[in-house]
Amino acid sequence: MASGRTNFSSHEFPMASGASPFSYRTNSAYQRRVVRATKQLMHAVVMEKLQVENGSIFQITDMGCSIGPNTFISVKNIVESVELKFKLMNTQKKHIQVLFNDHAYNDFNTLFASLPSDKSYYAHAAIGSFYDRVFPDKSIHIVNCSYGLHFLSRVPNNVENRESVAWNKGKVYYSHSKEEVISEYSKQYEKDMECFLNARAQEVVPGGLVFITVPARPNGTPHSKVIYNMLADILGSCFLHLVKQGDIEEEEVDSFNIPVYITSPIEVEEAIKRNGSFSIEKLEILSKETSPINGLTAKDASVHIRAITEGLIEEKFGTKILDKLFELHAQKLEDAYLDLISGEAISLFIALKRKKNL
Amino acid sequence: MASGRTNFSSHEFPMASGASPFSYRTNSAYQRRVVRATKQLMHAVVMEKLQVENGSIFQITDMGCSIGPNTFISVKNIVESVELKFKLMNTQKKHIQVLFNDHAYNDFNTLFASLPSDKSYYAHAAIGSFYDRVFPDKSIHIVNCSYGLHFLSRVPNNVENRESVAWNKGKVYYSHSKEEVISEYSKQYEKDMECFLNARAQEVVPGGLVFITVPARPNGTPHSKVIYNMLADILGSCFLHLVKQGDIEEEEVDSFNIPVYITSPIEVEEAIKRNGSFSIEKLEILSKETSPINGLTAKDASVHIRAITEGLIEEKFGTKILDKLFELHAQKLEDAYLDLISGEAISLFIALKRKKNL
Numbered sequence: 080m081a082s083g084r085t086n087f088s089s090h091e092f093p094m095a096s097g098a099s100p101f102s103y104r105t106n107s108a109y110q111r112r113v114v115r116a117t118k119q120l121m122h123a124v125v126m127e128k129l130q131v132e133n134g135s136i137f138q139i140t141d142m143g144c145s146i147g148p149n150t151f152i153s154v155k156n157i158v159e160s161v162e163l164k165f166k167l168m169n170t171q172k173k174h175i176q177v178l179f180n181d182h183a184y185n186d187f188n189t190l191f192a193s194l195p196s197d198k199s200y201y202a203h204a205a206i207g208s209f210y211d212r213v214f215p216d217k218s219i220h221i222v223n224c225s226y227g228l229h230f231l232s233r234v235p236n237n238v239e240n241r242e243s244v245a246w247n248k249g250k251v252y253y254s255h256s257k258e259e260v261i262s263e264y265s266k267q268y269e270k271d272m273e274c275f276l277n278a279r280a281q282e283v284v285p286g287g288l289v290f291i292t293v294p295a296r297p298n299g300t301p302h303s304k305v306i307y308n309m310l311a312d313i314l315g316s317c318f319l320h321l322v323k324q325g326d327i328e329e330e331e332v333d334s335f336n337i338p339v340y341i342t343s344p345i346e347v348e349e350a351i352k353r354n355g356s357f358s359i360e361k362l363e364i365l366s367k368e369t370s371p372i373n374g375l376t377a378k379d380a381s382v383h384i385r386a387i388t389e390g391l392i393e394e395k396f397g398t399k400i401l402d403k404l405f406e407l408h409a410q411k412l413e414d415a416y417l418d419l420i421s422g423e424a425i426s427l428f429i430a431l432k433r434k435k436n437l
Numbered sequence: 438m439a440s441g442r443t444n445f446s447s448h449e450f451p452m453a454s455g456a457s458p459f460s461y462r463t464n465s466a467y468q469r470r471v472v473r474a475t476k477q478l479m480h481a482v483v484m485e486k487l488q489v490e491n492g493s494i495f496q497i498t499d500m501g502c503s504i505g506p507n508t509f510i511s512v513k514n515i516v517e518s519v520e521l522k523f524k525l526m527n528t529q530k531k532h533i534q535v536l537f538n539d540h541a542y543n544d545f546n547t548l549f550a551s552l553p554s555d556k557s558y559y560a561h562a563a564i565g566s567f568y569d570r571v572f573p574d575k576s577i578h579i580v581n582c583s584y585g586l587h588f589l590s591r592v593p594n595n596v597e598n599r600e601s602v603a604w605n606k607g608k609v610y611y612s613h614s615k616e617e618v619i620s621e622y623s624k625q626y627e628k629d630m631e632c633f634l635n636a637r638a639q640e641v642v643p644g645g646l647v648f649i650t651v652p653a654r655p656n657g658t659p660h661s662k663v664i665y666n667m668l669a670d671i672l673g674s675c676f677l678h679l680v681k682q683g684d685i686e687e688e689e690v691d692s693f694n695i696p697v698y699i700t701s702p703i704e705v706e707e708a709i710k711r712n713g714s715f716s717i718e719k720l721e722i723l724s725k726e727t728s729p730i731n732g733l734t735a736k737d738a739s740v741h742i743r744a745i746t747e748g749l750i751e752e753k754f755g756t757k758i759l760d761k762l763f764e765l766h767a768q769k770l771e772d773a774y775l776d777l778i779s780g781e782a783i784s785l786f787i788a789l790k791r792k793k794n795l
Contacts (some may be wrong), residue, residue, distance in 0.1 A: 136573045178561060183549035191541035191564050201573060203536060204562035206549050215494045215532030215559060350740030 114149050114225060116365050117292055117428050118156045121223075123162035124430040128360050129221070130286035131170055137161065139200070140178040142209040146189040150179060151198075153223050157290075158200055161221070175200040180213055182206070208232065210274040211285075214282040222279055222289040229293050229307075231338040232271045234371050235263035239334050240405050247283055249329070251315040252337050254308035261302060268340040272350035280356035280433065289357060289431040295364070296343045297423050306422035310384050313415060317407045326400055333416025335395050337388060344427055357431035365426040377412035443449070472507050472583060474723050475650055475786045476514045479581075483518035484786040485720050487529055487579070488644035495519065496577050497558070498536040499586025500567040504547040508537060509556075511581050514560055515648075533558040538571055540564070561669035566590065568632040572640040580637055580647040587651050587665075589696040590629045593621035597692050606689070608667050609673040610695050612666035619660060626698040630708035633690075638714035638791065647715060647789040651723070654701045655781050662698050665782035671773060673767045684758055693748060693753045702785055723784040735770035739763055 131137075139157055144150035154177050165173055175198045179190060187204055194202050207213040209224060210232040237245035238253070245259040253264040257348050280291055296305045305314070318332045344362060351357055375383065387403045392401065412419065489495075497515055502508035512535050521532055537548060537556045545562055552560050565571040567582060568590040578694045595601035596611070596618050603617040611622040634724045637647055661670070702720060709715055733741065743763045750759065770777065 136576055174576075176573060183550075183552060184546075187545040187549060187562065189542075191545060194541060196563060202564050203733065204545070204564070206552060206560050206562070213559065215534060218494055218532075218534075437543075 093437075095404040096352070105189075108347055111149050111152065113292055113365060113426050114152050114156070116426075117153075117225070120363055120428050120430070121156055121290055121362060122160045124288060124290070124360055125146070125164055126167075127159070128430070128432055129152045129164055129288055131162070131164065131168055133286065134288065135171065135173055136176060137165075137173045138176045138214075139221045140180050140205060140219055140223070142180040142213070142222060142224040143230070144179040144181050144185070144190065146186045147193050149225065150190070151193070151195055153225050154179075154200070155195070156196075157221055157223060158198075162199070176203060177201065178203045178205040178214070178219075179344070180205040180207065180209060182208060200222050200372035210271055212281065216281055217284045219282045220278075220284055220287045222283060222287075224275075224290070225292040226294070226320070228272070228275065228291060229339050229341055230266070231267050231340055232274065232283055233267070234336045234338045236266040237263050238336050241333075246333075247291075247336055248333050249319065251318055251332060251335050252308065252311040253340070254302035254305065255312045255315070265346070266338050267338075268342060268346070269350060269353075272347075273354055274354060276351065276354040280354070283433040285433050285435040287433045289433070291347075291429045291431070292365075293347070293427050294341055295347075295425050296341045297364075297425055298343050298345045299355070300343075302341070302421050304422050306419055306424040307339075309415070309419055309422050310412065311337055311339065311388075313411045314384060314388070314404075314408055317404050317411060321400060321404060326403065327396060331396060335392075337391065340389075342427075347427060347429060349421060351429070351431065357433055358431065360432050361428065363427055363428045367424045377410045377416050377419075381409035381412050384408065442494070457604065461739070464627070469507050469510065471650055471723060472510050472514070474784075475511075476603050477584070478719060478721055478786050478788070479515060479648055480518045482646060482648070482718055483515070483522055483579075484525075485627075486788070486790055487519070487522055487530070487646055489522065489529070490528055490642065490644065491529070493529065493531055494534060495565045496536060496572075497579045497747075498538050498572070498577055498581070500571070500580060500582040501588070502537040502548065504544045504667065505551050507583065508548070509551070509553055510556050511583050512537075512558070513553070514555075515579055515581060516556075516576055520557070522725050533560065534561060536561045536563040536577075538563040538565065538567060540566060541766040543775070568629055568636070570636045574639055575642045577637075578642055578645045579639045580641060580645075582648070583650040584632075586630070586633065586649060587697050588621070589625050589698055590632065591625070592694045592696045593622050593625040597693050601690075604691075605694055606691050607677065608695050609676055609690060610666065610669040610732075611672045612660035612663065613673070615693060622698045623704070625696075625787055626700060626704070627708060627711075630711055633710040634709065634714060638712065641791040641792050643793040645791045647706075649785070649787045649789070651705070651785050652699055652721075653705075653783050653785040654699045655722075655783055656703045658701075658781050660699070662670075662780050664698075664777055664782040666771045667780050668738055668770070669695055669697065669746075670764075671769045672742060672766055675762050675769060678761060678765055679758060684761065685754060689754060695749065700785070705785060705787060709789065710749065710785075713792075715791055717787065718790050719788040721786045723786055725782045726751070735766050735774050735777075739767035739770050757788075758774050 139154065141150045141154055158175055161175065184205050204215050208423045209227065238247040239242040240246055247256050247265045250256050283289060294307050296302060302308055321327050322329045322332055343395045344364065346361065348359065351359055389401060497512065499508045499512050516533055521531065541564050563571050567585065595603040596605040596689055603621045605614050605618045608614050611618045641647060652665050654660060661664055679685050680687045680690055702722065706717065709717055714742065749760060
């Protein structure tokens with residue numbers, strides 16, 4: 080890759096690029112199942128709730144698009160629904176513009192090289208974090224953000240602060256940690272959701288839609304019983320294993336944390352209501368069958384976790400420990416497999432509509 | 438690079454990517470001089486001619502942006518002028534959106550990694566050839582195309598057709614070739630300009646501006662006396678040298694042509710008038726001092742030609758001949774240096790305004 084991959088800061092969280100055997104591209108199959116499961120839900124919301132106003136340009140953005148191919152499937156689903164809606168409503172001719180959004184360090188070269196040749200929209204890329212403003216005021220009609228909002232904008236400050244009660248010593252994730260650590264992660268999630276919703280509230284036209292899909296934790300289920308979290312926890316134990324073997328220092332592990340948070344339906348709902356700019360048109364829980372891990376072998380699950388954490392680990396520890404770490408990880412997942420598959424693995428689909436008057 | 442560089446077809450003409458020592462990025466210094474020279478011209482046109490209408494979004498595109506940094510300089514110049522104009526006219530608050538345009542195979546990763554951090558605009562990328570439609574109807578306020586329109590959309594058909602009188606046997610470029618070959622190149626240029634102007638006529642708002650900067654041939658000067666062409670002609674003689682040495686086959690050279698055409702003021706003017714959608718607000722000849730080759734050593738000039746032709750040559754001949762070919766090229770340029778610097782090397786700056794009523 081020509082881009083300065085080593086320059087990204089932790090809050091930018093790039094996926095492994097297209098060329099890597101551990102790339103997001105080759106390991107996003109389970110997310111594709113979620114994309115398919117949400118197709119009918121999005122279609123229904125577009126048909127029933129989308130308010131089409133005058134203007135010849137209709138802008139759709141897929142935020143946190145990564146490098147494909149899932150973004151193309153999501154976008155195709157939305158575009159087809161929108162075109163059908165235009166047809167039924169007999170609207171003036173509209174040009175559909177799709178803005179693929181991700182960080183500057185996303186591998187856009189791979190994305191662009193695989194743009195569908197038969198697309199019926201103008202394809203653009205929009206650079207920036209979805210926790211910030213990315214578009215002008217009232218310029219976007221539909222936002223899709225699929226499997227993006229569990230990535231926090233940053234590691235919560237205090238969990239890497241030795242002086243804090245929330246210091247996450249000996250761990251790299253929150254779900255098996257003390258209450259103070261969990262609380263810091265959940266507060267960071269609240270802040271990030273507020274930033275996301277606030278930015279979108281300004282960018283989306285009144286009556287416009289926001290679709291969010293995220294992996295989630297059922298209300299009341301402990302963080303430690305969510306499969307996604309269990310995979311990360313086991314990765315944490317692998318880091319400690321490498322400390323014992325002298326491959327890395329304990330201090331390095333103490334100051335490394337994965338900025339991911341798995342929300343629950345109630346937390347999402349609260350965040351949206353607190354923000355106040357959107358009405359909730361749909362909030363559906365997608366079953367485990369449509370969701371992470373289902374059908375994945377231990378090895379596959381490990382490769383998936385590698386695809387989304389490799390960049391961060393490399394930044395902190397260099398490349399030297401990667402293979403050993405993930406060999407160990409795959410082995411431990413194998414050993415814990417029965418435990419793992421008893422965990423929870425739902426996803427949430429939420430459809431929001433920008434309120435007209437605030 | 439993660440993208441399928443070997444897949445591009447000749448009409449896509451990618452620059453060498455950011456990582457290469459022969460990259461466009463490190464060899465675009467002379468184009469930067471042109472960008473600087475056009476700054477004042479663009480500023481004057483924006484202040485005098487731009488008609489600012491209602492609407493809160495103002496869209497600027499740099500077409501054929503390549504990988505930077507020149508695109509950032511051009512864009513900054515235009516944005517500064519536009520912001521000043523808004524201020525003086527006391528317009529409603531406007532959001533400036535900049536759409537960096539190039540082929541899907543451009544190295545956008547490098548471009549995005551070096552986006553200025555202090556930019557005052559929303560940065561997007563728009564994928565596609567500027568010879569086709571890239572944007573919705575009436576959505577763009579200012580188009581800039583700097584050093585892009587001398588790249589033809591394709592090699593003219595007949596120059597690689599053995600049955601045609603325009604077959605360009607033993608050559609890789611038109612400027613030292615027979616009249617029929619020159620004519621095919623010039624007809625292709627006319628077609629391409631019509632495609633460019635036609636697409637822009639639909640995309641640019643009435644009263645919107647199009648800035649074009651291209652290397653050019655003074656009216657009446659033979660094609661063979663233009664430095665840009667002389668550099669390409671000498672490259673052609675290097676190919677023949679490699680044929681003699683048995684490195685490549687003569688047939689390969691016969692079926693390889695560089696799709697570049699150096700226009701003249703009169704040709705540009707005719708193309709614009711023939712199209713009919715734009716008024717010419719400015720047509721300035723930039724002197725040799727601001728332009729290609731000036732101040733470049735033979736070695737630098739060779740590296741520059743390599744940056745813009747390497748992708749094409751590699752596609753046809755593979756990578757094996759590249760180093761030898763360009764060593765020879767640098768040597769021949771050295772030998773021909775006095776001849777070379779006596780050639781012509783102007784650039785043209787043209788400012789167009791989209792007519793209101795057609």
